[in-house]
Amino acid sequence: MKKAFLSSVALLASLTATATAAPLAEGGAKFVGNITTSGQIRNDMGTYWNQITPENGCKWGSVHSLSNGNTGTSKFAWDNYDKCESAYKWAKEEPGKRHFKFHALVWGSQYPNFLCKKKNPSITIEKTKQYITEWFDAVAEKFPDLEYIDVVNEAIWDGNNYHSGYGKPAAGAEGNSTDDTECGGSYIIEALGGDDVVNGKHQYNFITTAFKMARERWPKAVLIYNDYNTLTWQINEGIELIQTIIKNGAPVDAYGQQAHDCKGMSKTDFESKMTRIHKETGLPLLISEYDISEADDAKQKNDYANHIPFMWETEWVAGITIWGYINGATWVSNTGLIDNGRDRASMTWLKEYFATNLDKGKNTTGLGGGVLIDPVPQTAYKTHTIPGKIESEDFDVPGIGTGNAGYYDTDSENHGDSDYRSGESVDLYAKATGVVVGYNVEGEWLDYTVNVQETGDYTLFAAVAAASEGSSLLFQVDGVDLTDTISVPAATEGEENYEDYNKVSANVTLTAGTHILKMKVIRSWFDIDYFTLVKGKDATDPEPITNESTSVFSNNLNYDAQKLQDYHVLNSLGMRIGTISAYGFSAAADMLQSSNQLKQSGVYYLRNRTTGVSKSVRISR
Secondary structure (H helix, E strand, C coil): CCCCCHHHHCCCCCCCCCCCCCCCCCCCCCCEECCCCCCEECCCHHHHCCCCEECCCCCCHHHEEECCCCCCCCCCCCCCCCCCCHHEEEEHCCCCCEEEEEEEEEECCCHHHHHHHCCCCCCCHHHHHHHHHHHHHHHHHHHHCCCCEEEEECECCCCECCCEEECCCCCCCCCCCHHHHHCCCCCCHHHHCCCCEEECCCCCCCHHHHHHHHHHCCCEEEEEEEEECCCCCHHHHHHHHHHHHCCCCCCCCCECCCCCCCCCCCCCHHHHHHHHHHHHHCCCCEEEEEEEECHHHHHHHHHHHHHHHHHHCCCCCEEEEEECCCCCCCCCCCCCCCCCCCCHHHHHHHHHHHHHHHHHHCCCCHHHCCCCCCCEEEECCCCEECCEEECCCCCCCCCEEECCCCCCCCCCCCCCCCCCCCCCCCCCCEEEEEEECCCCCCCCEEEEEEEHHHHCEEEEEEEEEEECCCCCCEEECEEEECCCCCEEECCCCCCCCCCEEEEEEEEECCCCCCEEEEEHHHHHHHHEEEEEECCCCCCCCCCCCCCCCHHHHCCCCCCCCCCCCCEEEECCCCEEEEEEECCHHHHHHHHHHHHCCCCCCCCEEEEEEECCCEEEEEECC
């Protein structure tokens, strides 16, 4: 391990003796990293962390200047400010075990003075584009094998400005544009293609351009969009930005959650927000700048204990970077984990957690080892020919990488009782005509690779069951809606009845060839047995459900309100957070409302473990 060259003051303030302990996440499914400390790499960096991000050192304004005023030759000083090159080399000392993230290529702050409209009156859109291209090329020449790259940083439009300025006056790094008034903003957005506004929605053209430029130079790197307040105040705007740039063709691989906004956030709130962001963007998430600004050791530790396990144990979270670990040397006070050489409670907890839970780490993002793994397409579990019948349980086998998931389930537990495809997390039940997909929660979906024999009109029939009104679904082909939202009829009688199957139908048009047919849950709580596609519009159902055939779907519920029943407690996203045993729904609801385990107000659900029937319960705190 190489020592950084420091002044005597810096040595006394920030270096400890070289240690030999293994990093917290060594041998785990994903990294747990940190940043440089006051511009330096401490000798104990590798004691705790196996990933590094220079806090400021790789930012454009930190390394790029022009000689001879604003017209001369460009100069790049890669270790001038905050050890960009040294951090890269630190990771390379143990390739495959340590990882480096470049932060950041495009940012509306800390860009060089020569881009400032006021400081350089001769700057133009064309010149700015030239300098951006030169910057990308210089980074690619210096670091051709980057693993992770924050391609664009903090560009959400929050109603008045972009998060870090960009086209409006923006502050810069030390030695560069020092305040809004002095700089006057830049032409970065215009140089990268602008930002069209369509029907009041920003199209973020400049972000898409930046990602395409990055992919040309780093075909194997993990390309990240990174922003702040995305778990609280701008959660909707962040999701919309990601959806927009993906639609416009940006090759984005992960969505970076800075997570500076998690202080005091409950475990349930954190998990539900993270799940919603992943579900609605379809991207792996990275925790890119996590910290908790809290002077009270116990309160800081409590937040770490509420958040870190979900980050580590959730398969679609690709990695964790904590934003500083030495108290007094972090960008916000009281975010450090070590104070005057003493482990704060959070650091003690981190060591204990990873010592006993390393094997719980999950990572199916396709971003293994910090380098984008070659994608593996999802494949058909069974051959599905249209016209024909598709059993709902025969969904595609997942592949690797974005767009190859095969299905999405809100949690990793199979709540069903069938052993069919027991290795998957989809909730499969042995009932109806064999096996059904149940426990369907809003936002979940299943893919089926289908071979359409002939272009033309078809009628789609689906066998579905719901205990109450409000459940719905729709079908898509290759990501485009094939049907409108289809309501699932409620059972004709019986409070607990998920056995009363009905047929729903829709006229659709299909094109010959191989396609991905998706069944998407719009509103929760229905079961689906199978669906059939018949040639022709308003065709006749080949397997109508009649009074006589309804008995095929009947199984004994073994439900007795006078017997003790188990009820799963779910949050508003359908994630199970506990179990209650009670004599009927009313008793279970009373127990839930009087429990002191739920700290957050809102709507929760009780789902009978035996029958699958659910009811909502409103909690006020």
